[in-house]
Amino acid sequence: MNGYFMTTERIGFSLWREEDLLKAIELWGNPKVTKFITAKGKITEEEIKQRLKKEIETYENSEIQYWPIYLLETKEFVGCCGLRPYDISSNTLEMGIHLKEKYWGFGLAEEACNEVIKYAFNTIKVRSLFAGHNPNNKASERLLKKLGFKYTHEEFYPPTGLNHPSYLMSKNDFKFI
Secondary structure (H helix, E strand, O other): OOOOOEEOOOEEEOOOOHHHHHHHHHHHOOHHHHOOOOOOOOOOHHHHHHHHHHHHHHHHHHOOOEEEEEEOOOOOEEEEEEEEEEEHHHOEEEEEEEEOHHHOOOOHHHHHHHHHHHHHHHHHOOOEEEEEOOOOOHHHHHHHHHHOOEEEEEEEEOOOOEEEEEEEEEHHHOOOO
């Protein structure tokens, strides 16, 4: 953990660094976390290294990433939540979250996503946010609807080989601006 650039009541947002490989493996090396992310259901250590490298490069190029998040009280690594480029021509970014299994069901996903959405609209000034989920991930579907995303279409997601329900949110759709 290298300091927080953004916080909520319980969560601190940091930046991925090359030294964070063990944390990345903790998260993306768990098949329960990755079963909805890839068709294989799990990600190899080499793929995790590439994912971490891509997150770092995305930040270097765009100043966004799926930022690592920590509990403020204990400094425990929880997962990641953030943004990535989606449709630059329309000023739309993609929002996503991946939490370690231990932290499911405590409202941390909603809390982290709400802060990322506020950051996207108020700080970066995006026009809209995109989000999608594996059609078998009902928890993600509930979360996106609860956050205020509106279903728009099905979009093919190559890593799973499936059409994922896809959603958009404009600044007017977000309830916590």
